[in-house]
Amino acid sequence: MADWQEITGGITAPKGYRAAGITAGLKPSGLPDLALIVSDVEAIAAGVFTTSQVKAACVDYCRQRLQAKQSARAILCNAGQANAATGSQGIKDAEESADLLAKELNISPESILLASTGVIGRRIKMDALRNGIPKLVASLTDAGSDAAAGAIITTDLVTKSIALETTIGDRPVRIGGIAKGSGMIHPNMATMLAFVTCDAAVSPHLWQQMLTRAADRSFNSITVDGDTSTNDSLLALANGQSRTPAITEVGAESEKLEAMLTAVCQHLAKAIARDGEGATCLIEVQVTGAHDEQAARQIAKTIAGSSLVKSAIFGRDPNWGRIAAAAGRAGVPFEQENLQIQLGNFLLLDNGQPLPFDRAAASAYLKQAATGAYLQQDTVLISVNVGNGHGTGKAWGCDLSYDYVKINAEYTT
Incomplete structure (x- = not known):
């Protein structure tokens, strides 16, 4: 029997997180297209990314950020344009996106991670993004998970969200997650984005190891069509706001937390495969x-x-x-x-x-x-x-x- 229970709240179920999703005009459909997840404090950050040799600007950006600093405060995601194969200007657009958000949140750009999804070869509509970021930040709420989940999807038919809770050190610990993906899905990541929040305190090295193993047992074990995308990103934050003792070495508590992290990732991964483009089962x-x-x-x-x-x-x-x-x-x-x-x-x-x-x-x-x-x-x-x-x-x-x-x-x- 699983040593956790499902709860409501998605990515804002863990303590110390807010989220938002708005329509900024990035998608021609007029549907929500800009999402934000923010931790109240600096959080330990880990990531797993596409293995494709053709990578979106946001992927290179996040890899560089996480190599330099294994922590973050915010994740910004735009839907509509993949900003992949967009050359040097695409990189500048990604950097400007982080700078704009940093000023609005009054935090360092180095504390921001980025994700994009949409049509490959198309840059982010920066005018729409510039106008949308103040509205996005103003929309942040501790009940904003559903709005964020709806703002990251493209061809998905349904949003994908989950939150689980367990007990560590006699205190509740929660992990929440949202994801998008429906096509261009294949092992070694796919055209999928997944964002995970956790309120446990974990050492950076352990958190990255946990996430890598969880990805192998979930997102790297799904396939829709055999195509690996340019934008695949799995980003996970752990902010310590549960006030449980820090998990710094492998043991019963780390194994318990990793099992719950894997369960969150597997739920989201199966939801992506279930929502495969044109799929019936x-x-x-x-x-x-x-x-x-x-x-x-x-x-x-x-x-x-x-x-x-x-x-x-x-x-x-x-x-x-x-x-x-x-x-x-x-x-x-x-x-x-x-x-x-x-x-x-x-x-x-x-x-x-x-x-x-x-x-x-x-x-x-x-x-x-x-x-x-x-x-x-x-x-x-x-x-x-x-x-x-x-x-x-x-x-x-x-x-x-x-x-x-x-x-x-x-x-x-």
Whole structure:
């Protein structure tokens, strides 16, 4: 049983945080497009970013900030323009964004982290941003999580938010998070943004290690379409306002906090995969029997990312051969005679041997998942065992529908 409980409040559930989201005129749709998260005090900061060689200005900016100073007070996010592949002017725009916000908040620009999302190759609409920042700061509230969550999305159909609470040192400790992402999603980060707040006191080194491991077990284990973005950013703040003793070394308290951080990240990651562009269901792949966790996750990610597997699930076709083929090309050695594949409660392959199964019932299982979209009952579970090893891993994805092509064919038009 989890050693925490879900609470309301999102990123403003932890003590000492305010947030806001407004319409600044960055999106042509007129929808909210500028978000801000602020800690009342300087917070320990950590980040995980895209592995793409083509990176947005905000990614380079944040990496440099976190290398120089592992703390921050604020996260500013604009939606509408990715500010990626925008050359030296894009970098200047990012720096000006931080300077403008710093003056409005009366803090140092070095305490500000940035994120952007939208169309690659387009600079931030700086006139709209300059006019919007005073309004944004004026809108800050300790109940502003939903507004911020709504201002960071692009093609998302739903906002993504979570907050959990546990007890450390007889005091409540909370972690909250919001995220965006729907397309251009693939392991090693994706076109996704995620912001996490925590009110525990943690050493910078431990907080970064926790976040990196949590990312591997969540955002780096989801895929929608196999495309890694230029802007992927996971930023996490820990401000110590819970007044619990500082966690400075690995132990029971650090493990408890990391488990809750991972749960927050996994909730947000699954919400992104569930909201995949054109998706009708969430796919969860569980792999056991590998030689270690990394190998198990690699197999799971390959299966979840297979276009053939995803297409079969959209067509409600229990074609286990595609699952076997994806597992086999994952780059992880295993003996074929040990392979076991299960779809929901249907055992399809055992010890490398095909088994008779009720194809109509298995297809009905896939159809049932499609009708449960956004009701947390929309998960297609694929279980794969590859041997007797101790490694286990999970990955999440979604089916591949006709609408995915339509959405992306018309993205900039």
